[in-house]
Amino acid sequence: MAHQWRGVIREYFDRLDVDSNTTIITLGEGGTPLVAAPALAKLVGADEVYLKVEGMNPTGSFKDRGMTMAVSKAVTQGAKAVICASTGNTSASAAAYAAAAGIQSVVLVPEGKIALGKLAQAVAHKAQILQVQGNFDDCLDLARDLSDNYAVHLVNSVNPDRIEGQKTGAFEVFEFLDRAPDIHVLPVGNAGNYSAYFKGYKEDIQAGRIKHLPQMWGYQADGSAPFVYGTPVKNPDTIATAIRIGNPASYDLALVACEESQGRFGAVKDPDILWMHRFLSQEVGVFVEPSSATGAAGLLQASRTGDNLAGKTIVVTVTGNGLKDAAWALKDENGDEIKPQVVSKQADEVAERLGLA
Numbered sequence: 148m149a150h151q152w153r154g155v156i157r158e159y160f161d162r163l164d165v166d167s168n169t170t171i172i173t174l175g176e177g178g179t180p181l182v183a184a185p186a187l188a189k190l191v192g193a194d195e196v197y198l199k200v201e202g203m204n205p206t207g208s209f210k211d212r213g214m215t216m217a218v219s220k221a222v223t224q225g226a227k228a229v230i231c232a233s234t235g236n237t238s239a240s241a242a243a244y245a246a247a248a249g250i251q252s253v254v255l256v257p258e259g260k261i262a263l264g265k266l267a268q269a270v271a272h273k274a275q276i277l278q279v280q281g282n283f284d285d286c287l288d289l290a291r292d293l294s295d296n297y298a299v300h301l302v303n304s305v306n307p308d309r310i311e312g313q314k315t316g317a318f319e320v321f322e323f324l325d326r327a328p329d330i331h332v333l334p335v336g337n338a339g340n341y342s343a344y345f346k347g348y349k350e351d352i353q354a355g356r357i358k359h360l361p362q363m364w365g366y367q368a369d370g371s372a373p374f375v376y377g378t379p380v381k382n383p384d385t386i387a388t389a390i391r392i393g394n395p396a397s398y399d400l401a402l403v404a405c406e407e408s409q410g411r412f413g414a415v416k417d418p419d420i421l422w423m424h425r426f427l428s429q430e431v432g433v434f435v436e437p438s439s440a441t442g443a444a445g446l447l448q449a450s451r452t453g454d455n456l457a458g459k460t461i462v463v464t465v466t467g468n469g470l471k472d473a474a475w476a477l478k479d480e481n482g483d484e485i486k487p488q489v490v491s492k493q494a495d496e497v498a499e500r501l502g503l504a
């Protein structure tokens with residue numbers, strides 16, 4: 148009989164901080180495909196590159212892996228409402244899981260800086276949405292303040308339950324590959340996911356499943372790259388809204404992960420992120436949101452600036468679905484709007500237009 152994926156808590160029950168008293172709130176998250184990307188491997192000169200396609204999660208981003216844990220814990224502890232600050236995907240996820248749990252969700256988003264698809268998700272799932280006059284970092288301060296002083300449960304990645312759930316991404320990579328990759332590449336905003344994969348791989352080592360840690364490579368947008376500059380960025384600026392974060396919540400955790408895995412942080416420019424966003428759609432067949440292309444853009448930059456990736460097996464987490472921020476796909480490399488041509492109903496004319504005649 149076919150086995151249906153039961154969500155990360157049930158699939159990894161023994162490896163997560165849950166027990167038989169935990170009320171499990173799941174939408175079937177996790178179990179996402181690891182897709183071979185030969186065109187990307189060729190481009191960067193690596194042996195094998197795989198994309199961990201996190202846009203296949205129930206709300207279209209990896210946030211669901213952590214949210215199933217955070218909301219399950221909140222409900223188990225009797226919470227009636229959850230709150231988060233968000234650049235968009237955390238709010239979409241929190242709103243969906245709160246809906247599934249039958250509790251209220253409150254989301255704080257930076258004014259005017261949230262992609263339409265993500266806002267639509269939060270609205271659809273009936274979150275109470277407030278646009279805060281400030282950036283993401285201000286929203287997070289406010290969410291922490293409210294959860295410290297009022298009866299709302301914080302579900303941002305400063306909540307360790309989030310990282311705990313997200314570490315399952317690393318477990319799945321091992322299960323698909325039957326070994327650890329040499330390098331694992333991710334886009335980095337708050338660095339929660341970067342830290343979570345590291346935690347997952349470390350637990351795989353401790354359990355004897357893998358022998359070595361992959362190098363953890365984290366890439367930021369260059370207008371929003373505190374890990375590269377070594378100091379918080381006051382007014383982070385990038386088109387990659389999901390990683391537009393100047394003061395990463397998991398800064399210290401991520402530094403340890405980088406050092407212990409002999410990894411690195413790097414920064415890529417917005418045009419290079421958009422170039423890779425297009426490459427992944429056109430040459431690999433995986434449509435991601437621009438932020439999600441940042442890891443692969445960093446990998447290309449590394450190979451262009453002298454890293455020899457020959458013989459390496461590389462996994463790149465692509466974090467979110469392209470439909471969330473679809474406007475970028477409808478622009479060409481010059482930023483001009485792409486519109487389908489209008490044609491008549493005559494087959495011969497259409498054939499000519501398509502170059503078939």
Ligand SMILES: *Cc1c(COP(=O)(O)O)cnc(C)c1O
Nearest residue numbers: 236336337338339340389466467
């Ligand atoms: C949240 C998010 C990120 C950044 O993840 P962090 O854990 O904050 O580093 C990257 N891409 C997408 C699509 C996201 O939703």
